[in-house]
Amino acid sequence: MLSRRTFLKEASVGSAMLAMPAFLAACAPKHMRQDPLPNDPFGAWFGVDPLSTRQVLEELSQHGADWAELYFQHSRATSLSLEDGIVSQASSRIDQGVGLRVVVGDHTGYAFTEDLSLEAMRAAAKSAAAIAKAGPARLPVDFSHVPQLEFYAVALPWSEVGIDQRLPLLERAAALTRALDPAITKVSVNWSDEEQRVLIATLEGGYHLDRRPMSRIWVNVTAVKNGVTRSNSANLAGRRGLEWYTEEKLQLLAKQAVDRTMVLFDARRPPAGELPVVLAAGASGILLHEAVGHGMEADFNRKNISIYADMIARKVAPDFVTIVDDGTVPNERGALNVDDEGAVGQRTVLVENGYLASYLHDRISAKHYQMKSTGSGRRESFRFPPMPRMRCTSMESGPHSREEILSSVKRGIIAETFTNGQVQIGAGDFTFYIKNGWMIEEGKITYPISDCNIIGNGPDALRRLSMAANDSVLDTGGWTCGKDGQSVPVSQGLPTVLVSSLTVGGQDG
Amino acid sequence: MAEDLSVRVAEVLELAKKAGAREAWANVGRSREVETLLRDGEVEKVQESTSRALNLELWVENRYASHRTTDLRPDALSQFVADAVALTRALQPDPDRRIPDPTLFAGRSSANLDLEDSSVPKIDAALRESWCRTMDQAARGHERVISASSSASHSEHEGAAASTNGFSGTWRSTVVSLSADVTVRDEGDRRPEGSMWAVARHIGDLPDVGGIGGRALEEGLARIGSQKLPSLKGILVVDPRAAGRLISALLGGADGRSVQQSRSVWAKKAGQKLFPEWLSLTDDPLLPRGLGSRLFDGEGIAARPMPLIAAGSLQNLYVDNTYGRKLGRPPTTGGPSNRVLGLGKRPLAAILPDVGDGIYLTSWLGGNSDATTGDFSFGIRGHRLVGGRIGEPVGEMNITGNLIDLFGRLVEAGNDPWRSSSTLVPTLVFDGVRVGGA
Numbered sequence: 001m002l003s004r005r006t007f008l009k010e011a012s013v014g015s016a017m018l019a020m021p022a023f024l025a026a027c028a029p030k031h032m033r034q035d036p037l038p039n040d041p042f043g044a045w046f047g048v049d050p051l052s053t054r055q056v057l058e059e060l061s062q063h064g065a066d067w068a069e070l071y072f073q074h075s076r077a078t079s080l081s082l083e084d085g086i087v088s089q090a091s092s093r094i095d096q097g098v099g100l101r102v103v104v105g106d107h108t109g110y111a112f113t114e115d116l117s118l119e120a121m122r123a124a125a126k127s128a129a130a131i132a133k134a135g136p137a138r139l140p141v142d143f144s145h146v147p148q149l150e151f152y153a154v155a156l157p158w159s160e161v162g163i164d165q166r167l168p169l170l171e172r173a174a175a176l177t178r179a180l181d182p183a184i185t186k187v188s189v190n191w192s193d194e195e196q197r198v199l200i201a202t203l204e205g206g207y208h209l210d211r212r213p214m215s216r217i218w219v220n221v222t223a224v225k226n227g228v229t230r231s232n233s234a235n236l237a238g239r240r241g242l243e244w245y246t247e248e249k250l251q252l253l254a255k256q257a258v259d260r261t262m263v264l265f266d267a268r269r270p271p272a273g274e275l276p277v278v279l280a281a282g283a284s285g286i287l288l289h290e291a292v293g294h295g296m297e298a299d300f301n302r303k304n305i306s307i308y309a310d311m312i313a314r315k316v317a318p319d320f321v322t323i324v325d326d327g328t329v330p331n332e333r334g335a336l337n338v339d340d341e342g343a344v345g346q347r348t349v350l351v352e353n354g355y356l357a358s359y360l361h362d363r364i365s366a367k368h369y370q371m372k373s374t375g376s377g378r379r380e381s382f383r384f385p386p387m388p389r390m391r392c393t394s395m396e397s398g399p400h401s402r403e404e405i406l407s408s409v410k411r412g413i414i415a416e417t418f419t420n421g422q423v424q425i426g427a428g429d430f431t432f433y434i435k436n437g438w439m440i441e442e443g444k445i446t447y448p449i450s451d452c453n454i455i456g457n458g459p460d461a462l463r464r465l466s467m468a469a470n471d472s473v474l475d476t477g478g479w480t481c482g483k484d485g486q487s488v489p490v491s492q493g494l495p496t497v498l499v500s501s502l503t504v505g506g507q508d509g
Numbered sequence: 510m511a512e513d514l515s516v517r518v519a520e521v522l523e524l525a526k527k528a529g530a531r532e533a534w535a536n537v538g539r540s541r542e543v544e545t546l547l548r549d550g551e552v553e554k555v556q557e558s559t560s561r562a563l564n565l566e567l568w569v570e571n572r573y574a575s576h577r578t579t580d581l582r583p584d585a586l587s588q589f590v591a592d593a594v595a596l597t598r599a600l601q602p603d604p605d606r607r608i609p610d611p612t613l614f615a616g617r618s619s620a621n622l623d624l625e626d627s628s629v630p631k632i633d634a635a636l637r638e639s640w641c642r643t644m645d646q647a648a649r650g651h652e653r654v655i656s657a658s659s660s661a662s663h664s665e666h667e668g669a670a671a672s673t674n675g676f677s678g679t680w681r682s683t684v685v686s687l688s689a690d691v692t693v694r695d696e697g698d699r700r701p702e703g704s705m706w707a708v709a710r711h712i713g714d715l716p717d718v719g720g721i722g723g724r725a726l727e728e729g730l731a732r733i734g735s736q737k738l739p740s741l742k743g744i745l746v747v748d749p750r751a752a753g754r755l756i757s758a759l760l761g762g763a764d765g766r767s768v769q770q771s772r773s774v775w776a777k778k779a780g781q782k783l784f785p786e787w788l789s790l791t792d793d794p795l796l797p798r799g800l801g802s803r804l805f806d807g808e809g810i811a812a813r814p815m816p817l818i819a820a821g822s823l824q825n826l827y828v829d830n831t832y833g834r835k836l837g838r839p840p841t842t843g844g845p846s847n848r849v850l851g852l853g854k855r856p857l858a859a860i861l862p863d864v865g866d867g868i869y870l871t872s873w874l875g876g877n878s879d880a881t882t883g884d885f886s887f888g889i890r891g892h893r894l895v896g897g898r899i900g901e902p903v904g905e906m907n908i909t910g911n912l913i914d915l916f917g918r919l920v921e922a923g924n925d926p927w928r929s930s931s932t933l934v935p936t937l938v939f940d941g942v943r944v945g946g947a
Contacts, residue, residue, distance in 0.1 A: 045585075078596075083770065089601030090574035092596055094589060097560075097579060109555040114579040127557045130634075159522040163599035186771045222881065228889065231772045231881040269886075269909060272740055272945030303654050305692040305700055383558065396517065422875045426692045426700030427656075427732070429905060431875025431888045453876040453886035455905045459698060505876070505886040505907030505945055 009420040009480055030114055035290035037159045040209055040231035041096075042072045042199050046116040050143040053119065053201040057139060059125035060102050064134030067103040072096075072116070072199040073382040076159050079192040082170040090163070099382035100125050103364060104132045106302070110385045131357050140205030151328055151335040154213045156239025158195040161242055166191060169217060169245055176254035177219055183260055186222040186231075190304055191215075200342045208338045212323055214489060215240050216478045217250075222406050225264075230264040232435065233257055237478025238331045238491075254401040260417060260436050267450035270439055275501045276412030277454060278405055278440065283418055283475040285492025287499070288421040290325055290430035291458040294483070295360075296325075296350050297388040298365035299377070300425050307428035307458055310357045315463040320398040323351040327375055327391040333478055333489035334391035341386050342376040350373040350393075351462070360388045380486035390481060391433045394493035398468020402496040404469045414445065414502060415454070428458040453505035461499055469496035485491055514539065514669035515679060517563075517581075522673055525567060528594040532608040533808070536670035537561065537581075544662035545634065547553065547641035549649070549902060554660070555634065565590065568781055569597040573606035573831075579769050580878065582788070605834040611675045617811040620795050620800045626711040629663050629683035637661040644689040647722030648850070653693040655700055659722060660688045676809040680899045681764040684800070685712055686929075689725035695733045703729025708929040710798045728871070731892070735902040738893065738946045744867030745908065746860065749925055753932035754887075756790065756848055759912045762880035763817065765832030766846070774913065775823055782793060784916050787831040789851035790818040792827075792842070799944035801847040801879040801931030810842050817848070848932045856925040862897040868944050869894050874904065883912040908947040910915040915939060 037478045038044035053070060061068045074096040081089040095115040098121060109131030154430065170189040170195040177187045186439070193215040200208040216237035224229055234256035236249060279287055292308075300306035327336040327345040336345045341363050361375030365388055378389035414437055422433035434452050438445045474493035481490045514537045523531035539561040546554040563586070565576045576593040579584070644659035663685040671677040688706035695701050705724040710714050747755065762773030794803050794812035804813050808830050816824040828836065829843035861869070876887030886909040893900035908915075923936030 071782050080600075086601040086603055088573065088601050088606055090600050092574070092576045092593060094578040106553060107551070108554045110554065111560045112560070114560055114562075114581075124558075128555075131552070131555050163596055166603075167599075188770060220770075220772070224771070229771055229776070231879075270942070272907065272909065273845055274947055303656050303692075305702070307698050307700060309700070310698070314598060383560070385554070385556070419877050420875070424874070425700045425701060426798045427695075427904075428699060428736070429874060433875060433877040433886065450911060451877075451882075451884045451886055452878055452906050453888050455874060455907065457905070503905050503907065503946070504886065505909045507909055507945075508945070 004189040013340045020355040021305055037195065037197065038148070038200065041074045042089070042116065043198055048072060048116065048199070050207065052118055053143065054139060056100070056121045056125050057201065057203060057373045058130050059122045060136035060300050061102050061139070061203060063132035064104055064461065065102045065132060065137040066105065066367065068137070068203040069101055071099040071340060071379070071382050073196065075194055075196040077192065077194040077285050078158070079190065080166060080170060081191070082174050088231065089165050095381065097382040099379070099384065101385050102128050102130045104134060105181040105367065106364060107131055108385055112383050126373060134185045137203065140203065143201060143205050144207045146206055146338070147412040148208070148210060149337040151337055151345060152213060152331050155243045156241055157211065158193040158213055158215065165242060169250070173250050173254060175223060176250055177257055180254060180258040181223060183225050183262070184221055184258065184292065185224050190218040190221045195319050195399050200340070202342045206342045209341050210337050213241060216334065217245060217253065219253055221257045221261040223261050225265050228265065230261055232261040232264060233273045235262060235477045238333055239335055240331055256368050262434060263448045264450055267448040270413050270449045270452055270504055270506040271508055272504060273381060276409050276500045277504065278412065278414040279494060279497050279499065280414055280416045281469065281471045281473045281494060281496045283417060283477060284497070285394055285416050285475060286421045286432045287461070288328045288395055288423045288494060289390060289458060289481070289490070289492050290432060291461045292323060292350060293393045294423045295327065295425060295428065295458050296360055298359035298361045298369065299388050301359055302365045302368045307426060308356065314356050315354050316356045316459060317351055317354045318467055319354045319499035320468050321351055321462070321465055322349065322352050322396040324349050324392070324396070325390050325393045329392045329474070329491065332474065332491040333391045334491040336375065336391060339375045339377045340379045343373040343375040343377060346375040348376065360390065362386055362388045378488050380488055384486050386485065389483065389488050392474065392491035394474060395468065395495060397470040397472040398496045398497070400467045402469045402471060405469055406440060406445065407498055408467065409440045409443060410441060412440045413449060414440055423458065429455060430458055431455050436476050454498070455503040461502065464500040465497055466496040466500045471495050514667065514915055515671065515677070518671045521563060521565060521586070521590065522671060524590040525565065526654065526704060530569050530590050530594050530597070530884065534566040534608065534670070534672040534676070535563065536668055538666065538668035540664055540666040542662065542664040543637070545637035546660045547638065547645050547656040549656055550645060552638060565593055565825060566896040567593055568595045568606070568608050569594055571602035571604055572597050572600045573603065574600060576612055582711045589798045595845060606831050608672060609810065609830040614676050614805070615812045616802055618773050618795055618813070622681035622795065622804065623797045624710050624802055626683045628712055630665050631687055632663050632685070640687060643718045644687065644722035647719040648689045648726050651693070651726055653692055654726065654729065654734040655692045657689065657691045662686050670809070672809060678805050678809070680803070685709055685715065687715060687718060687721055689722040691725045693729040693733065701729055701732030702737065703732065704726065706929060708800060714798065719831055731919055732902050735850050735890070735904040735907040738768065738903050740825065740943065740945045741940060742943045744864045744894065745939045745944065746864055746869045747937040747939070748857065748869070748871045749923065749927035749935050752937045753930050755937065756850065756871055756932050756934055758878040758885060759916060760848070760926045761878060762819065764827060765828035766824060767880055769832050769835050772881045773824065773880060778823055780822055783913055784818060784821050785919055786821050788821070788916070788919060789816070789819055791816050791821060791849050792846055793849045794846035796847045796849065797892050799847040799931065801845065803846055806842045806844070808843055809939060812846065813840065813842055842927065846931065850922060850926070852924040852926065852933045852935055853922040854924055856923050860921060860923055860936060860938060861894070861899065864894060864897050865939060866896065867894045868903065869899055876907070878912060884913055885910065906944050908942060908944055910943070915942070917941065
């Protein structure tokens with residue numbers, strides 16, 4: 001259903017964690033510390049080794065294969081929630097299984113099983129193999145362990161961190177938040193973390209092991225003034241360990257959550273219609289994700305259904321616009337040592353000095369275009385086949401300053417925080433929803449605005465990117481991208497930019 | 510078979526008690542899902558999977574946590590339960606988090622919800638492919654078509670749940686769904702898309718298969734030349750397929766947790782006359798063949814129809830056991846089953862001639878709403894209405910306002926609910942809505 005529907009949202013389930021280094025050093029976990037996960041749980045627990053892997057691949061490619069792979073995954077996730085001063089809700093999740101894929105041309109056979117016994121894997125392989133109609137494919141003579149890059153090393157894997165080390169983070173974040181304004185009536189904090197191990201064995205003989213941490217802390221605030229209630233939230237996220245959640249970071253998080261809430265008491269709706277829109281540095285990377293990124297995913301272009309399908313090498317934006325999608329930014333949600341089909345983590349330039357440079361490729365589209373994969377093959381879990389996806393999408397700094405940009409706007413808005421966005425791949429129409437922003441009149445910020453949907457068209461918006469400041473920065477909050485029913489973690493960033501006209505969902509005007 | 514799942518659940522409850530849990534709730538579910546995807550006449554993807562998972566909720570020394578695993582090997586399971594109890598014990602006590610009182614389990618309906626079609630598991634690859642080909646043929650029947658894809662999928666689900674204080678229940682269901690997406694060539698670089706889908710419990714409830722592809726094509730072609738109009742104020746007619754989103758947004762904060770956490774526009778609205786007298790919205794878990802139907806909810810509370818909106822005001826919230834205790838009110842049910850809007854007298858086609866000028870909204874383009882205030886801003890796509898006739902396609906426009914105010918402007922509901930959803934809503938007609946454009 002709605003197979004081409006794509007969206008981006010702030011992760012809806014809080015996750016994240018905390019941990020001050022001092023705290024870590026001072027208290028060894030007293031309880032709830034699990035045994036360390038083996039480096040290769042699949043081998044250690046299930047006897048998955050090159051020999052059994054070869055047997056399953058043989059079954060999987062028995063009717064032919066241009067490509068085949070096994071994607072083993074073991075995940076342990078913990079989430080905690082603090083409400084009314086106590087952490088009284090938690091959940092834990094163990095998820096494991098293997099996804100089996102065989103590709104012939106543009107055609108994919110796929111199956112998965114949560115049962116990692118050899119018999120169950122062979123049965124799943126047989127069902128996936130039915131897509132192909134030829135003779136057996138050639139199997140690798142040997143598997144070679146591919147040395148891993150390290151874009152997200154953490155001090156201690158989440159699976160070895162005690163609950164008693166996580167709880168103080170939630171309590172500290174709540175206390176810092178509550179102390180900031182007497183009008184605050186409710187504070188809740190959500191935490192989530194995950195330790196994921198994957199093993200990717202390919203028909204070409206690649207054998208990749210990766211360990212992928214993820215964490216997030218999310219603060220929700222409700223305040224009441226003169227009988228009026230307003231609420232908002234802020235979060236911090238990344239492929240981070242406990243050591244990243246320092247006192248300083250928690251203070252910043254608390255301040256962000258409170259500032260974004262208290263300003264809502266004075267916020268109005270902007271006028272409706274076409275207006276210049278300034279996008280503040282950081283979270284405004286949502287513009288790139290929707291206006292450019294999805295349309296550059298090569299599966300849409302291979303199928304000829306993206307508005308960017310015929311635009312490679314065309315001038316699409318002013319000279320100062322360079323947009324990259326990068327899996328190598330340390331500890332970002334979108335960072336990948338290796339993608340989900342065994343291609344090494346890398347950086348891809350989408351738009352270079354205003355020219356459309358490269359699509360985002362997985363193996364299927366790379367073969368179609370006779371190029372190398374850009375390391376963009378990603379999947380939500382072993383339950384899904386991979387497809388081209390964004391990682392960490394950002395735009396490089398431009399030649400202007402934020403002050404120059406603001407003072408150039410006679411009547412428009414500046415957008416600062418967002419909740420979600422989406423795009424129609426073929427028509428190119430995209431949206432994003434502004435939670436916090438400001439009205440700009442005669443070059444000056446005048447009053448706060450909130451809750452308005454913005455609509456633009458991808459190629460039009462690129463052409464209308466008329467100024468970019470020298471302050472490019474990545475957003476510290478966590479984003480989740482949805483496509484074809486699969487959600488993956490992503491990151492984004494932007495310098496302060498001016499789009500000369502977008503359609504603003506406001507009132508009056 | 511669900512019997513062996515019940516045995517597994519009983520074993521897990523025993524393990525939990527032995528590990529020190531005072532009370533526990535467990536369920537084990539199993540499902541099989543198969544999909545064929547055809548693009549431009551060729552099979553692009555076939556997928557088949559079976560999966561199972563165990564969910565375990567524990568109450569240990571006034572502490573509560575929920576746990577889930579897909580690793581059901583006996584050794585792994587004992588370790589999982591032991592770890593789960595230890596984690597739960599590490600939390601802070603909350604006297605409001607208690608296993609639901611068994612009186613809430615009583616009175617379970619004996620109705621046959623008819624959620625299982627025994628012929629669904631027998632659907633084979635040839636039938637899936639032939640459904641896809643039928644949709645594909647209809648979807649590609651125009652020279653402007655660039656690409657079309659069709660998908661046929663079906664799934665079977667079964668499960669069993671039990672608690673240490675006397676709950677037990679099992680379920681079985683099937684789902685079959687078909688969808689078609691079409692991309693067509695417009696002027697310039699634009700490639701508008703059209704889509705259509707159908708979801709049902711029984712194969713016999715699916716609409717004409719070719720019609721799904723045909724409707725997707727019509728919708729794609731109808732988007733050609735889409736324009737943004739200047740802002741206007743008038744009648745807004747919302748297609749049944751799009752109307753469900755407004756109901757979801759309206760009910761965004763209509764639950765015990767949101768109210769208790771002061772993040773709900775409904776917190777102080779009980780009893781206030783906000784909507785037309787005739788508007789009725791009901792949560793109906795006992796709808797035969799309904800996509801959200803159930804005999805009990807996730808806490809074991811016996812399912813029964815619950816009015817949400819009637820006589821112009823809010824009647825009930827979704828209140829679970831924990832937040833019911835925190836709010837000092839009886840629990841109703843933790844979350845939505847089927848949300849059913851009371852039907853009017855005529856379908857969209859009969860309504861249109863009477864509405865005059867405005868916008869016919871067919872789909873959404875992003876947007877969001879704030880559950881605390883009810884403020885919303887949604888992007889819309891659709892057609893201009895001139896004298897009740899469907900005119901040129903419009904897009905890149907927004908409606909922005911407050912959901913409570915918007916539903917106060919509801920003037921008519923059709924009798925044509927969209928059935929491929931657990932939110933069953935017909936055509937909705939709102940008066941005096943400002944639509945922002947150029």
